[in-house]
Amino acid sequence: RVLITGGLGQLGVGLAKLLRKRFGKNNVILSDIRKPADNVFYSGPFIFADILDYKNLREIVVNNRITWLFHYSALLSAVGEANVPLARAVNITGLHNVLDIAAEHNLRLFVPSTIGAFGPTSPRDPTPDLCIQRPRTIYGVSKVHAELMGEYYHYRYGLDFRCLRYPGIISADSQPGGGTTDYAVQIFHDAMKSGKFKCYLRPDTRLPMMYIDDCLKATLEIMEAPAEALTMRTYNINAMSFTPEELAQEVQKYVPELQVTYNVDQVKQAIADSWPMNFDDSNARRDWGWKHDYDLPELVTTMFSYLGSDSRIAQAN
Numbered sequence: 556r557v558l559i560t561g562g563l564g565q566l567g568v569g570l571a572k573l574l575r576k577r578f579g580k581n582n583v584i585l586s587d588i589r590k591p592a593d594n595v596f597y598s599g600p601f602i603f604a605d606i607l608d609y610k611n612l613r614e615i616v617v618n619n620r621i622t623w624l625f626h627y628s629a630l631l632s633a634v635g636e637a638n639v640p641l642a643r644a645v646n647i648t649g650l651h652n653v654l655d656i657a658a659e660h661n662l663r664l665f666v667p668s669t670i671g672a673f674g675p676t677s678p679r680d681p682t683p684d685l686c687i688q689r690p691r692t693i694y695g696v697s698k699v700h701a702e703l704m705g706e707y708y709h710y711r712y713g714l715d716f717r718c719l720r721y722p723g724i725i726s727a728d729s730q731p732g733g734g735t736t737d738y739a740v741q742i743f744h745d746a747m748k749s750g751k752f753k754c755y756l757r758p759d760t761r762l763p764m765m766y767i768d769d770c771l772k773a774t775l776e777i778m779e780a781p782a783e784a785l786t787m788r789t790y791n792i793n794a795m796s797f798t799p800e801e802l803a804q805e806v807q808k809y810v811p812e813l814q815v816t817y818n819v820d821q822v823k824q825a826i827a828d829s830w831p832m833n834f835d836d837s838n839a840r841r842d843w844g845w846k847h848d849y850d851l852p853e854l855v856t857t858m859f860s861y862l863g864s865d866s867r868i869a870q871a872n
C-alpha cells in the first residue's frame with residue numbers, strides 16, 4: 556500500500572487520485588498534519604501524520620502495511636525563507652525520519668526535488684542533472700541534502716530511493732504553496748476574476764514550468780520503472796520554460812482585456828534569479844522514456860477549460 560506525506564499540498568490530492576485509479580482507492584493513504592476539506596476526505600483514506608513524530612509515522616507504516624512512500628511534506632522556497640527553523644525541521648529532520656523508516660521497512664521511497672536545488676553558481680541555461688549545486692534558500696539546501704542522503708541510503712543500505720527535480724508546477728484545482736513560481740497559477744485566477752494581474756517577478760524572468768498532469772505522470776513512471784533502467788537516483792524533468800511576459804501574452808488570447816502590472820518582490824526575484832532558466836532532462840528521457848505532453852499553449856487551454864471559461868476558449872481558437 557502507498558502512503559503520501561504532505562498530501563494536502565499542491566500535488567498530493569492529484570497524486571492520490573492517479574494512484575487510486577492505478578492501485579485501488581483503499582491502497583493509497585493520504586496524510587498530512589492538518590484536516591482535509593470534506594470532499595478530499597471521502598475520495599479515499601486519510602490519516603493525520605506528523606513526520607516529526609518518528610514513532611507515530613513508523614506505526615502508520617507498519618499498521619497499514621505500507622510498501623511505497625511518497626514524501627511531499629516540505630516548506631517550499633519563499634515560505635521557507637520566512638520561517639527557516641521550521642523549514643529546517645520539516646525538510647531535514649522530517650526527511651531523516653522518513654529515510655530511516657523507509658530503510659528499516661524496505662519501502663520504495665519517492666522524494667521530490669526541485670529546480671530550487673540549484674543556485675547562482677550552477678549552469679542556468681541549460682541546467683544538467685550533474686553540476687554544481689549551491690542553492691541560496693533553505694528549501695534548496697534541504698532538497699540537495701535530500702538528494703545526497705537518499706543516494707547514500709541507496710548505496711549504503713540498499714534503499715530503493717527515487718527522486719525527480721520538479722520545475723514550477725501549474726495546477727488549476729489545487730493551490731501552490733511555495734511562493735516563487737506561483738505567479739504562474741495566480742494569473743489565471745486573476746484573469747478570470749478581475750482581469751487585472753500584479754506580477755511579483757520581472758517580466759523577463761525565465762523559469763522552467765510544468766503542468767501538474769505531466770508532473771504526476773513522471774512521478775508514477777519513475778516509481779514503476781524497472782530498477783535496472785535507472786542509471787541515477789535523481790533526475791531533472793522538464794516541459795517548458797517561460798517568462799511572465801510570455802505567459803501573459805498566451806493568457807491574453809483568452810482574456811484580451813487582462814491588464815498585467817509588475818510589482819517586483821525583491822526576495823522572490825532573488826530566488827528566481829538564482830534558479831535554472833532551462834532544464835536539461837535528457838537522462839530521464841533516455842533512461843525511462845520520459846516525455847512531457849503539455850507545452851505552453853496546451854497548458855493555457857487546459858487551465859481555462861478547468862477554470863470554466865469555455866466561452867473564452869471559443870474566442871481564442
Ligand code: VAH
Nearest residue numbers: 631632723733734735736
Ligand atoms: C516554489 N512552486 O515556488 C514552488 C516550487 C520550484 C518551485 O518549489 O517554491
